[in-house]
Amino acid sequence: MPDSPAGPPAPPIPLAELLGREELGLRRIAGPDHADLLWVHTSEMADPYPYLLGGELLLTAGVQLTDADTYVARLVEAGAAALGFGVAPVHDTVPAALVEACDRHGLPLLEVPRETRFAAVARAVWRLMAEARHRELRRVTRAQQALATAAARPDPVPAVLRQLAVQLEGRVALLTVDGGVLHAAGGRPAPDAQTALARLARVVAPATPSAASPATPPAASPGRKPNPSSATDTRGGTHLFAYALGGGRGLALTLATPRRDSGDHTVAGIAVVLLSLLTAPHQGADAAGRSAALVRLLLGAAPQDVAPLLGDGDSWTVVHARRADGAPADPLSAGALGTALGSALSDVDRETVRVLLPGPHEPVTAQPGWTLGVSERVPVTALPDADTQASRALGHAEATRTPLTAHRPGAGGLAGLIPADRAEAHARALLAPLSEPLPETLRCWLSLHGSWDRTAVALRVHRNTVRQRIARCAALLDMDLDDMDVRTELWFALRGRGPAGYGGRAHGR
Numbered sequence: 001m002p003d004s005p006a007g008p009p010a011p012p013i014p015l016a017e018l019l020g021r022e023e024l025g026l027r028r029i030a031g032p033d034h035a036d037l038l039w040v041h042t043s044e045m046a047d048p049y050p051y052l053l054g055g056e057l058l059l060t061a062g063v064q065l066t067d068a069d070t071y072v073a074r075l076v077e078a079g080a081a082a083l084g085f086g087v088a089p090v091h092d093t094v095p096a097a098l099v100e101a102c103d104r105h106g107l108p109l110l111e112v113p114r115e116t117r118f119a120a121v122a123r124a125v126w127r128l129m130a131e132a133r134h135r136e137l138r139r140v141t142r143a144q145q146a147l148a149t150a151a152a153r154p155d156p157v158p159a160v161l162r163q164l165a166v167q168l169e170g171r172v173a174l175l176t177v178d179g180g181v182l183h184a185a186g187g188r189p190a191p192d193a194q195t196a197l198a199r200l201a202r203v204v205a206p207a208t209p210s211a212a213s214p215a216t217p218p219a220a221s222p223g224r225k226p227n228p229s230s231a232t233d234t235r236g237g238t239h240l241f242a243y244a245l246g247g248g249r250g251l252a253l254t255l256a257t258p259r260r261d262s263g264d265h266t267v268a269g270i271a272v273v274l275l276s277l278l279t280a281p282h283q284g285a286d287a288a289g290r291s292a293a294l295v296r297l298l299l300g301a302a303p304q305d306v307a308p309l310l311g312d313g314d315s316w317t318v319v320h321a322r323r324a325d326g327a328p329a330d331p332l333s334a335g336a337l338g339t340a341l342g343s344a345l346s347d348v349d350r351e352t353v354r355v356l357l358p359g360p361h362e363p364v365t366a367q368p369g370w371t372l373g374v375s376e377r378v379p380v381t382a383l384p385d386a387d388t389q390a391s392r393a394l395g396h397a398e399a400t401r402t403p404l405t406a407h408r409p410g411a412g413g414l415a416g417l418i419p420a421d422r423a424e425a426h427a428r429a430l431l432a433p434l435s436e437p438l439p440e441t442l443r444c445w446l447s448l449h450g451s452w453d454r455t456a457v458a459l460r461v462h463r464n465t466v467r468q469r470i471a472r473c474a475a476l477l478d479m480d481l482d483d484m485d486v487r488t489e490l491w492f493a494l495r496g497r498g499p500a501g502y503g504g505r506a507h508g509r
Contacts, residue, residue: 011132011262012036012055013125015082015108021124024116026084029094030102030109035081040122047074054079057110057125059118061086068097072105082108084121136263143167143267151274154323154369157332160278161185164271168264170257174245174275174332175201182251182332189256193235200231200242201252243268245276278336290344307380310345311358318375318386319355319364320394324403329353340367352394354387366403373397374406392444395458399448427493433476441469443494446487 015035019026038055045051046064058080065071075083083102085094094111102109112121146167150159157174165172165186173184179198189197233240241255253272257264293306307316321337323329334353338346341364345356357364364374373394375386389407397405431439441459445466448454456463470481479486 011129011136012038013128013132017128018057018121018125019110024121024124025113026116026121027111027113028108029111030099031082031105031107033108035108037081037125040125042118042122047071049074049078052078052080055081057082057084057121059084059086059112059121061088061090062095062098063090065095065098068095068101069104072098072101072107076105076107080107082110084110084112084118086112086114086116086118088114136261140263140266140270143263144270147267147270147274151278152368154325154367155327155333156278156336157275158183158185160271160274164255164268167267168255168257170255172256172271173197173254175205175252175254182330186256189238190236193238193240193256196233196235196240197242197254197256200233200240201254203231204228204242204244205252241268243272245272245279251275251279278339279332303383304380307358310356311343314379315359315377316380316383316386317357317361317364317377318383318390319357320373320387320390321353321355321367321370322351322394322398324369324371326351337367337370354390356383364404364406370403371397372404374404376407376409392458395444395460396447399451399454399458423492430477430489430493434473438469438473438476439494441466442473442490445470446491446494450481450487 013036015028015033015037018024018037019028036055037057039053039057040059041048041052041056042059043051044060044063046066048058052058052075056079058075060083062085072083085091085098087093094109099109101107112118146163147160150156150163153159161172161174161183162185169186171184171186171189174182175198176182179201188194228244230241230243232242237258239255239257239260241257243253243255245251245253253268253275255268289309293309296306296309297303307314319341321329323333328351329348331348334346334348334355335344337353338344338355341355341357342361343355343357345358347354364372366372371394373390373392373396375389375393378386393405393407397403434442437459441455444458445451445455448458452463452466455466459466474481477490479490481487481490
C-alpha cells in the first residue's frame with residue numbers, strides 16, 4: 001500500500017450518515033454496519049489497489065469483476081473503507097459471490113440503485129465532509145477561546161489543563177522528567193494506561209537532556225537524533241498522547257481520551273503552546289545566567305557581584321503576592337506570575353510568591369486573582385529592606401482589600417527636615433523597650449489607623465493577638481496610644497525602621 005497522506009481533507013464521515021441520505025437510496029447488504037469514509041473514488045479496473053490511498057468509498061459497476069474474493073481481499077489490503085456497487089448497466093443485481101466475499105473479509109457493501117448516479121453519491125460525501133469540516137473548525141475555535149480564557153486566569157496552568165480535559169473529554173496531566181505529576185484534570189485512566197503514558201512522556205521529555213549547554217536545544221547536539229515532540233499509543237480502546245513542552249527539556253503533557261477526533265491534535269497543540277509559554281523561563285534572564293549566579297552565590301560570592309548575571313541595571317524591585325482566593329500557590333503558578341510581571345526570578349514559600357524584577361521595568365500592575373505588595377526600587381545591597389517593604393505592602397493590600405499596594409518611600413515632608421542620624425538615634429531610644437513582634441505590630445496598627453481587624457489580616461494573626469500586643473506596647477512605652485501626638489511621634493520613629501529593627505531584648509506578647 002502506498003504511503004498514507006498527511007491527513008484527510010476533512011473529519012471522517014461515518015457510513016451511517018451517508019446511508020441516512022434518503023434521496024440516494026443506498027442500502028447496506030453485506031459487511032459491518034460502521035466505517036469511516038475519507039474520500040470517494042470510482043474505478044472499473046480489475047484491481048484498483050495501486051490507486052487507492054485508504055479510507056475510500058470505492059464505487060464500481062463491476063465491469064471487470066471476475067474473481068469477487070480476490071477483488072475484495074485486495075480492497076481490504078489497500079485500506080478501502082467500503083464498496084458501493086451499482087446495479088446498472090452491467091449487473092441487474094449485486095452478485096451473490098461479492099456479497100459473500102464482503103461478509104467474509106469484513107468490508108461494508110452498499111447497493112447503489114439504478115436511478116442513483118455515482119456522481120450524486122460522491123457529491124453527497126463531499127457535502128457531508130464540508131459540513132463536518134465546518135463543525136470541526138467551530139469546535140476548534142471554541143476550544144481555542146476557552147483555553148485562552150483559562151490561560152488568563154490567576155492559576156493558568158491548572159486552568160488550562162482543566163479546560164483541555166473538558167474539551168477532549170479525557171484525562172490530562174503535566175508530568176516532570178522523572179514522571180512526577182505536577183497537575184492533572186479529568187478522570188483517572190486504567191493502571192496500564194497510566195504506565196503507558198509515563199513511558200510516552202519519557203520518550204518526548206527524557207530525564208537526561210542531550211545538550212552541551214542550557215542554551216543548546218537537543219536537536220543541535222551532534223550525532224544524536226532529536227527527541228520526538230509527540231508520541232501516541234492505545235490501551236484498551238483508550239487513545240494516549242504525549243507532547244513535549246519547551247522542546248522536550250523539562251515537562252510533558254499527557255492525554256488519555258476515549259476517542260480520537262480529527263481536531264483533537266489541533267486542540268492539544270493549542271494547549272501545548274499555551275503551557276509552554278506559561279511554564280517557560282522569561283527571556284530577560286536565561287537559564288545559563290541564573291545557573292552561574294547560583295553557583296557563585298553558593299561558593300561565597302557577594303550578591304552585588306552576581307546580580308549582573310540576572311538582569312540589566314543596578315536596581316531591583318521586590319514583589320510579594322498571594323492568591324486572592326486564599327488557595328496555596330505552587331511553583332508553576334509562581335513562574336506564570338513572574339512571567340506576567342516580566343521576570344523569571346520567582347519563588348514560592350507556602351502561600352506567598354516572591355518575584356524579583358531586575359533593572360528598569362514597566363510599572364507593576366494588578367494581576368487578576370492575585371494580591372500584590374511592591375517595594376521601591378533599591379540597589380542589590382538593600383534587597384532585604386525591599387523584601388520587608390514588599391511584605392508590609394502585601395499585608396496592607398490584604399487588610400484594605402486592594403489588589404496592589406506599593407511601598408511609598410519615607411523621604412521628604414516633615415521627616416526630611418530632621419537629620420537622618422539624629423532621627424535614627426531618637427527612634428532607637430524611643431523604641432528600645434520593644435522587641436519583635438511588638439514594633440512591627442505597632443507600626444502596622446498605626447498605618448491602618450488603629451483597626452484591630454485590618455491589622456490582624458495584614459499580620460495574619462488573630463485580632464485578640466493584636467490587642468494583646470498593642471496593650472503590651474503601651475505598657476512598655478508608658479504612653480497613651482489613644483493620644484494623637486503620641487501616635488504621630490511613634491509613627492515617625494517606626495516608618496523608617498528596617499527589617500533589623502531597633503528593639504532590645506525579647507519581650508512577650
